[in-house]
Amino acid sequence: MVERRPYLTVLTHLTLILGAGLIALPVWIAFAASTHEASDFLSGLMPLLPGDKLVENYWKVLAHGESSAGAPPIGLMLFNSTVMALSIAVGKIAISLLSAFAIVYFRFPLKMAAFWIIFLTLMLPVEVRILPTYEVVAGLGLLNTYAGLSIPLIASATATFLFRQVFLTIPDELTEAARIDGAGPMKFFRDILIPLSRTNIAALFVILFIYGWNQYLWPLLVTTDASHYTAVMGIQRMVAVPDSEPLWHLIMATAILAMLPPVVVILLMQRLFVQGLIEQEK
Amino acid sequence: MAEVSLAQVRKIYPGGFEAVKTVDLAIEDGSLCVLVGPSGCGKSTLLRMIAGLETVTEGTVTIGGLPVNDREPAERDIAMVFQSYALYPHMSVYDNMAYGLRNRRTAKPEIERRVREAAGLLDIEAMLARKPRQLSGGQRQRVAMGRAIVREPKVFLFDEPLSNLDAKLRVQMRIELKRLQRKLGTTSIYVTHDQLEAMTLADQLVVMNAGRIEQIGTAMEVYEKPATTFVASFIGSPPMNLIPAASDENGQYFGETGSRILRLRSSAERIVVGVRPEDIHLGEAHPGEATEPDSVAFTVEVSGVEPIGAESLVHGHTGQGHDLTIRVPGYAEFGAGRKLMAHASPKTLHFFDAGNGRRID
Amino acid sequence: MTDKRVSFSGLLLPAALLAPQLAVTAVFFLWPASQAVYQSLLRQDAFGLSVTFVGLDNFVRLFEDSSYLSSVQVTIVFSAATAILSMSAALLFAVAADRVLRGSTAYKTLLIWPYAVAPVLAGVLWWLMFNPSIGIIAYILRGLGISWNHVLDGDQAMILIIVAASWKQVSYNFVFFLAGLQSIPRSLIEAAAIDGAGPVKRFFTVTLPLLSPTSFFLAVVNLVYAFFDTFGIVHATTNGGPGTATTILVYKVFKDGFIGLNLGSSAAQSVILMLFVIALTIIQFRFIERRVHY
Numbered sequence: 010m011v012e013r014r015p016y017l018t019v020l021t022h023l024t025l026i027l028g029a030g031l032i033a034l035p036v037w038i039a040f041a042a043s044t045h046e047a048s049d050f051l052s053g054l055m056p057l058l059p060g061d062k063l064v065e066n067y068w069k070v071l072a073h074g075e076s077s078a079g080a081p082p083i084g085l086m087l088f089n090s091t092v093m094a095l096s097i098a099v100g101k102i103a104i105s106l107l108s109a110f111a112i113v114y115f116r117f118p119l120k121m122a123a124f125w126i127i128f129l130t131l132m133l134p135v136e137v138r139i140l141p142t143y144e145v146v147a148g149l150g151l152l153n154t155y156a157g158l159s160i161p162l163i164a165s166a167t168a169t170f171l172f173r174q175v176f177l178t179i180p181d182e183l184t185e186a187a188r189i190d191g192a193g194p195m196k197f198f199r200d201i202l203i204p205l206s207r208t209n210i211a212a213l214f215v216i217l218f219i220y221g222w223n224q225y226l227w228p229l230l231v232t233t234d235a236s237h238y239t240a241v242m243g244i245q246r247m248v249a250v251p252d253s254e255p256l257w258h259l260i261m262a263t264a265i266l267a268m269l270p271p272v273v274v275i276l277l278m279q280r281l282f283v284q285g286l287i288e289q290e291k
Numbered sequence: 292m293a294e295v296s297l298a299q300v301r302k303i304y305p306g307g308f309e310a311v312k313t314v315d316l317a318i319e320d321g322s323l324c325v326l327v328g329p330s331g332c333g334k335s336t337l338l339r340m341i342a343g344l345e346t347v348t349e350g351t352v353t354i355g356g357l358p359v360n361d362r363e364p365a366e367r368d369i370a371m372v373f374q375s376y377a378l379y380p381h382m383s384v385y386d387n388m389a390y391g392l393r394n395r396r397t398a399k400p401e402i403e404r405r406v407r408e409a410a411g412l413l414d415i416e417a418m419l420a421r422k423p424r425q426l427s428g429g430q431r432q433r434v435a436m437g438r439a440i441v442r443e444p445k446v447f448l449f450d451e452p453l454s455n456l457d458a459k460l461r462v463q464m465r466i467e468l469k470r471l472q473r474k475l476g477t478t479s480i481y482v483t484h485d486q487l488e489a490m491t492l493a494d495q496l497v498v499m500n501a502g503r504i505e506q507i508g509t510a511m512e513v514y515e516k517p518a519t520t521f522v523a524s525f526i527g528s529p530p531m532n533l534i535p536a537a538s539d540e541n542g543q544y545f546g547e548t549g550s551r552i553l554r555l556r557s558s559a560e561r562i563v564v565g566v567r568p569e570d571i572h573l574g575e576a577h578p579g580e581a582t583e584p585d586s587v588a589f590t591v592e593v594s595g596v597e598p599i600g601a602e603s604l605v606h607g608h609t610g611q612g613h614d615l616t617i618r619v620p621g622y623a624e625f626g627a628g629r630k631l632m633a634h635a636s637p638k639t640l641h642f643f644d645a646g647n648g649r650r651i652d
Numbered sequence: 653m654t655d656k657r658v659s660f661s662g663l664l665l666p667a668a669l670l671a672p673q674l675a676v677t678a679v680f681f682l683w684p685a686s687q688a689v690y691q692s693l694l695r696q697d698a699f700g701l702s703v704t705f706v707g708l709d710n711f712v713r714l715f716e717d718s719s720y721l722s723s724v725q726v727t728i729v730f731s732a733a734t735a736i737l738s739m740s741a742a743l744l745f746a747v748a749a750d751r752v753l754r755g756s757t758a759y760k761t762l763l764i765w766p767y768a769v770a771p772v773l774a775g776v777l778w779w780l781m782f783n784p785s786i787g788i789i790a791y792i793l794r795g796l797g798i799s800w801n802h803v804l805d806g807d808q809a810m811i812l813i814i815v816a817a818s819w820k821q822v823s824y825n826f827v828f829f830l831a832g833l834q835s836i837p838r839s840l841i842e843a844a845a846i847d848g849a850g851p852v853k854r855f856f857t858v859t860l861p862l863l864s865p866t867s868f869f870l871a872v873v874n875l876v877y878a879f880f881d882t883f884g885i886v887h888a889t890t891n892g893g894p895g896t897a898t899t900i901l902v903y904k905v906f907k908d909g910f911i912g913l914n915l916g917s918s919a920a921q922s923v924i925l926m927l928f929v930i931a932l933t934i935i936q937f938r939f940i941e942r943r944v945h946y
Contacts (some may be wrong), residue, residue, distance in 0.1 A: 017751075018751075018752075021748045021751045021752055021865055022752065023687060023760075024744060024745065025745065025749060025759045025763075027761035028741070028744070028745045028748070028763060029759060032763060032766055032823075034770075034781075035774075035777035035780075035819065038777075039777050042780060046775050050786050053786065054786060054788065054791045055783070055787065055788065057788065060727075063652075074914060082624055083842070093933060096823050104673040104676065105673065107669040107671050107672060107673070108669060108672075108673040108674075109667035110669055111665075112657075112933060113656060113668075115659055115660055115665070115666035116570065116659045117662075117663055117666045117668075118663075120666075123674060126674060126678075127677060128679055129677075129682070132929050132930045132933045133685050133691055133926060133929070134876075134880050134929060136880040136881075136883060136902050136905075136925075137880070137902075137905070137926045138681070138684040138688050138922060138926070139682035139826040139903075139906065139909070139922070140684075140686050140688070140691075140905075140909045140910070140918055140922065141683070141688050141691070141919075142680055142684040142920065144687070145679060145680060145683060145687075146680075160676060160680065161676075161680040164673055164676035164677045164680060166809065167764075169623035169673065177656070180375060180377065181656060182373045182374070182375050183379065183681060184656070184658040185344050185371070185373070185658055186371070186373060186377040186379070187379075188343075189342065189343075189344075189364045189365060189369065189370065189371050190365065190392055190394055191394035192365075192658075193392075193660075193663070194660040194665060195665075196394065197660075200379075200390070205380065205381055207381075219767070222770070223768075223769075223770035223771045225770060225884035225887075226883050226884065226887075226906070230910070231806075241772055241773065244772065244773065244888070245772065245884075245888045248776060248888050249299050249888075257780065257786075260776065260780075261776075261780065264777065266775050267770070268768065268769045268773050270771065271768035271769070271770075272765050272768045274768065275764065275765055275767060275768040276761065276765060279760070279761055282764075282829055286767075286824070286827055286828075286830050287827070287828065
């Protein structure tokens with residue numbers, strides 16, 4: 010700080026505490042709600058402090074789900090979310106590493122064409138091409154499968170660009186040294202390139218895991234069968250119960266469980282995540 | 292061990308730039324050949340062609356009697372030390388040195404033996420488990436050399452390996468490198484832009500300029516008999532003074548009327564006279580009398596003096612306005628504007644054709 | 653495009669390396685996108701029995717359709733408000749976090765985690781907070797004499813989705829603003845202080861102008877976020893209602909295509925959105941290029 014102004018320091022801390030509180034408030038309320046029973050939500054103000062039904066409520070959604078709404082146990086949905094998020098993260102990283110390697114380290118005809126085809130995907134988020142993409146997936150018989158959930162979200166220019174950027178910063182002399190040391194292209198890729206990119210890979214993994222976990226519209230379309238519901242989209246089935254009051258305590262328990270894994274990931278890997286986020290946009 | 296030869300080698304880059312213009316060079320088995328020249332002269336390109344990192348546009352590169360144009364770098368039995376060292380940052384020193392051997396499927400005990408031996412030779416045994424980033428510049432340099440040594444190749448290639456070190460360490464490593472090369476007796480090709488480094492290391496010195504070889508010889512041959520004005524001005528610090536000979540109705544001469552004059556006869560139309568800074572002697576200006584017998588004399592107007600300890604460099608210009616530098620022992624106290632008489636023995640003069648820059652003997 | 657000095661040779665290997673990405677791109681990106689363009693030129697009759705080629709008629713109809721135009725308007729209001737709200741809050745927190753010496757890591761942690769919360773969950777959280785009968789905010793507002801019912805009041809429904817969308821996006825903006833602030837050389841701020849500028853003046857005359865590249869970048873990203881990623885918030889909380897008060901464009905594509913089964917119109921809307929993203933991408937890239945050249 011350039012100068013000492015105690016009142017400013019106090020104000021600064023106040024702003025941050027208030028901000029952190031405001032950010033946390035909705036989740037606190039949701040958590041409090043998830044520990045009560047249905048009768049506590051009938052009228053007036055909802056409870057703002059945790060009740061005594063924590064274990065009971067969470068056990069109920071985890072193991073049984075809210076059968077009246079046709080939602081499966083959230084345990085299953087969490088499993089589906091994990092499979093989907095991992096497939097997207099691993100798949101995207103794998104194919105982007107390979108294509109970035111080809112684009113940076115090889116000279117071949119139509120290289121620019123390949124580059125631009127990949128680049129185009131940057132401009133086509135899944136939301137703007139949902140209907141035809143849905144038809145393709147349906148046509149391939151991939152509705153209600155993990156492949157249908159994840160593969161269409163795997164190709165992405167951002168990851169390819171990120172790795173291209175990383176590879177471009179690796180000195181040419183290192184490649185030459187490897188060539189003299191008798192490493193062919195794939196050996197160089199495995200022994201030198203991948204180890205040198207491992208922080209970037211880890212950072213991207215965090216971001217992609219969250220991206221995959223939080224997908225909503227796509228799973229909503231391709232899963233008609235409850236056995237493939239993901240946690241994030243499954244909550245909508247519980248919210249949209251016609252003609253009856255929502256079961257707040259169960260919805261909020263589900264919401265808390267659905268947000269827990271990505272939040273834990275981000276908290277554990279905060280530094281990697283921030284680095285990855287900023288690098289991705291470079 | 293092997294001799295290396297380049298026959299009619301050319302390199303033209305896809306853009307049309309001709310980096311190396313038809314070069315012939317033979318390097319003896321076990322010798323240390325230094326390629327020296329200013330940046331962009333083609334020396335690194337030449338080295339990289341020998342390494343196989345650049346394709347050869349025309350001509351043949353031969354290592355140990357075998358043409359290697361179409362061989363991968365790894366198949367040429369060479370090892371290279373890079374300017375940036377190019378150590379694999381994620382591997383330990385040991386793994387850096389062992390990587391090339393493992394790729395060649397050398398047996399484990401043999402790898403172990405060679406790495407230990409090279410580490411002993413280079414005094415880096417204590418660092419084998421460390422990562423390159425935990426080492427100092429000089430230690431990294433040693434590891435880079437170690438990586439080349441363990442391979443026991445036919446030829447070592449050095450691409451400005453010392454230029455990332457500070458001045459003191461550079462001198463120390465230079466001596467050590469020469470000692471190692473002698474001990475191992477491996478044919479070595481060394482690229483540098485530093486003429487001092489080149490002269491101290493070379494068995495065979497190759498001076499390059501603008502894609503061509505200007506001269507090949509031992510360091511002293513090149514210093515004493517520079518083949519071209521380029522070599523004359525590149526080798527030696529401060530460089531040789533190059534002064535165009537004056538002309539009158541009797542032809543060309545060097546020196547001043549009233550002093551001793553050297554008449555020059557040559558088929559060349561115009562001539563450049565070269566004289567090393569240490570071959571010029573200064574005296575008081577008394578036109579008309581030569582203080583030293585047998586020497587050519589001319590006036591110099593001092594523009595400045597740089598004392599560098601044991602000697603001083605006197606900068607000045609001749610009556611015709613040509614700049615020159617004179618090396619005098621001890622501390623010279625000449626004010627700017629002072630006129631002095633310079634003498635040079637005709638035996639120390641070098642003559643070049645002003646048209647093509649070639650030496651005239 | 654920058655190239656390496658060294659490159660490996662071969663044709664089969666790079667082709668094999670590129671194949672997975674190109675295959676996925678072709679099947680799930682290029683083909684669907686071209687289908688969207690193709691379908692946008694067709695019209696199906698009400699029973700799906702016949703398909704006719706209608707040229708640009710679907711687009712013409714869209715721009716004559718008051719519900720589409722109102723959706724455009726809703727989207728503009730929503731995305732502008734979301735971007736402004738989340739960016740100003742994030743900037744405030746970033747400036748504060750950049751100032752503190754003690755506990756800055758803890759504050760950072762407390763401010764960035766909502767990035768990991770799915771938009772739809774953000775929607776559900778705020779849906780509870782704003783619930784007209786039991787929500788805490790509705791309760792407080794009632795105390796202030798404001799009757800809150802976003803189920804009936806379109807403006808209130810809009811406020812609900814703006815707040816939920818902004819809440820989730822604050823952390824993303826915070827990360828970038830903080831990085832931007834930390835990359836401003838300390839010496840510049842000190843020079844301004846020596847020149848007699850107080851903290852507030854320094855912020856507006858030195859810090860803010862230097863943050864303009866970050867702000868511009870974030871504006872584009874926030875726009876894209878509000879246009880596309882917020883689908884879940886709308887779908888789970890307001891369903892585009894009441895009426896069409898919160899029907900943003902993406903939601904309308906979904907509603908017209910999957911529920912209304914008006915394929916031609918939905919495809920035309922998709923194409924317009926694609927053009928919008930392409931335009932934004934180009935703007936952003938030109939901008940990034942310029943930044944690189946500075």
